Amino acid sequence: xxxxxxxxxxxxxxxxxxxxxxxxxxxxxxxxxxxxxxxxxxxxxxxxxxxxxxxxxxxxxxxxxxxxxxxxxxxxxxxxxxxxxxxxxxxxxxxxxxxxxxxxxxxxxxxxxxxxxxxxxxxxxxxxxxxxxxxxxxxxxxxxxxxxxxxxxxxxxxxxxxxxxxxxxxxxxxxxxxxxxxxxxxxxxxxxxxxxxxxxxxxxxxxxxxxxxxxxxxxxxxxxxxxxxxxxxxxxxxxxxxxxxxxxxxxxxxxxxxxxxxxxxxxxxxxxxxxxxxxxxxxxxxxxxxxxxxxxxxxxxxxxxxxxxxxxx
Amino acid sequence: xxxxxxxxxxxxxxxxxxxxxxxxxxxxxxxxxxxxxxxxxxxxxxxxxxxxxxxxxxxxxxxxxxxxxxxxxxxxxxxxxxxxxxxxxxxxxxxxxxxxxxxxxxxx
Numbered sequence: 001x002x003x004x005x006x007x008x009x010x011x012x013x014x015x016x017x018x019x020x021x022x023x024x025x026x027x028x029x030x031x032x033x034x035x036x037x038x039x040x041x042x043x044x045x046x047x048x049x050x051x052x053x054x055x056x057x058x059x060x061x062x063x064x065x066x067x068x069x070x071x072x073x074x075x076x077x078x079x080x081x082x083x084x085x086x087x088x089x090x091x092x093x094x095x096x097x098x099x100x101x102x103x104x105x106x107x108x109x110x111x112x113x114x115x116x117x118x119x120x121x122x123x124x125x126x127x128x129x130x131x132x133x134x135x136x137x138x139x140x141x142x143x144x145x146x147x148x149x150x151x152x153x154x155x156x157x158x159x160x161x162x163x164x165x166x167x168x169x170x171x172x173x174x175x176x177x178x179x180x181x182x183x184x185x186x187x188x189x190x191x192x193x194x195x196x197x198x199x200x201x202x203x204x205x206x207x208x209x210x211x212x213x214x215x216x217x218x219x220x221x222x223x224x225x226x227x228x229x230x231x232x233x234x235x236x237x238x239x240x241x242x243x244x245x246x247x248x249x250x251x252x253x254x255x256x257x258x259x260x261x262x263x264x265x266x267x268x269x270x271x272x273x274x275x276x277x278x279x280x281x282x283x284x285x286x287x288x289x290x291x292x293x294x295x296x297x298x299x300x301x302x303x304x305x306x307x308x309x310x311x312x313x
Numbered sequence: 314x315x316x317x318x319x320x321x322x323x324x325x326x327x328x329x330x331x332x333x334x335x336x337x338x339x340x341x342x343x344x345x346x347x348x349x350x351x352x353x354x355x356x357x358x359x360x361x362x363x364x365x366x367x368x369x370x371x372x373x374x375x376x377x378x379x380x381x382x383x384x385x386x387x388x389x390x391x392x393x394x395x396x397x398x399x400x401x402x403x404x405x406x407x408x409x410x411x412x413x414x415x416x417x418x419x420x421x
Binding site: 188 | 391392395398399402
């Protein structure tokens with residue numbers, strides 16, 4: 001037998017050889033079992049589920065061949081060269097001549113500030129010119145959370161006993177009262193929340209916006225929950241909060257955007273002023289829309305985390 | 314003269330950071346035991362990141378960017394050891410092969 005390789009490589013080879021197609025795996029197993037299935041005893045149970053360990057597999061021999069290693073090196077070198085080349089060809093940061101020669105780009109750059117009141121052109125594009133797209137994205141997040149709730153929720157278990165056992169089992173390896181984690185969380189959670197709110201509220205002025213700020217807020221919630229447990233976080237964030245915040249945010253987004261589209265398409269005045277670009281209260285609908293998108297994303301992040309972790313809020 | 318000195322310091326920090334990061338990558342991939350892997354992983358997030366960030370700070374000079382870089386280092390020095398601690402604790406609690414754990418009873 002050959003010397004066993006380190007974990008990473010053997011796992012990778014096992015994945016290469018067993019993770020592929022199931023047909024492949026069955027063929028390999030039947031090949032492996034052939035000399036053993038000579039006796040009558042083993043013919044009675046031909047479906048042995050025992051997997052052959054990777055180092056006994058004859059098909060693994062090619063992995064040790066010199067050309068295989070050379071090929072792997074060549075592929076890795078080619079990938080590195082490709083990525084380095086792509087980075088080297090990137091336009092210089094802050095260079096005014098690197099704009100793509102596109103009519104659309106020019107239009108956005110020239111008109112976003114006066115038409116939407118956003119200093120951050122990206123926010124002006126995704127929440128105003130392509131607001132419908134962002135509306136769909138928020139709803140996709142909500143649908144994803146609904147699906148995960150359906151599949152992983154602990155309330156899906158039929159009998160009370162299984163539910164309790166699962167709950168107990170999944171709570172057993174939680175950090176619990178970890179003083180180190182709690183000290184770090186006590187210091188970091190307020191900073192993370194403030195930073196997330198800053199990103200959301202400054203979305204139309206500086207890089208950022210609802211999605212990134214919401215992700216930061218969700219991370220803060222997750223950190224707080226990890227450090228202090230469910231009892232502490234249920235004082236201000238429960239399943240009910242999640243439900244109401246998500247649904248109200250999406251409803252507000254749909255109604256506001258529907259009103260905006262309706263008035264815009266019919267050439268009516270929407271009575272929403274864009275204000276002075278650069279002020280914190282400017283940009284018309286951009287600020288509230290950023291806020292609701294941030295709420296939805298934060299709730300979604302936290303809900304996904306709790307569902308994948310334990311199946312219960 | 315001061316420019317050359319600055320470039321020398323910058324190069325020193327950058328090379329030292331690169332050395333630490335490469336060591337960490339090698340260690341994470343080549344060690345067999347999870348506790349051993351934890352050590353280079355934590356090293357790259359604290360020492361390696363600090364050296365690289367110091368190199369960037371020296372390169373930038375006294376600018377507002379320097380303060381931001383140092384803030385990033387401070388944030389990572391608070392969070393990364395906590396992550397390593399939690400990971401180590403989880404290994405200690407679930408690795409039934411090397412430690413006396415309760416993990417066996419809790420297998421589904």
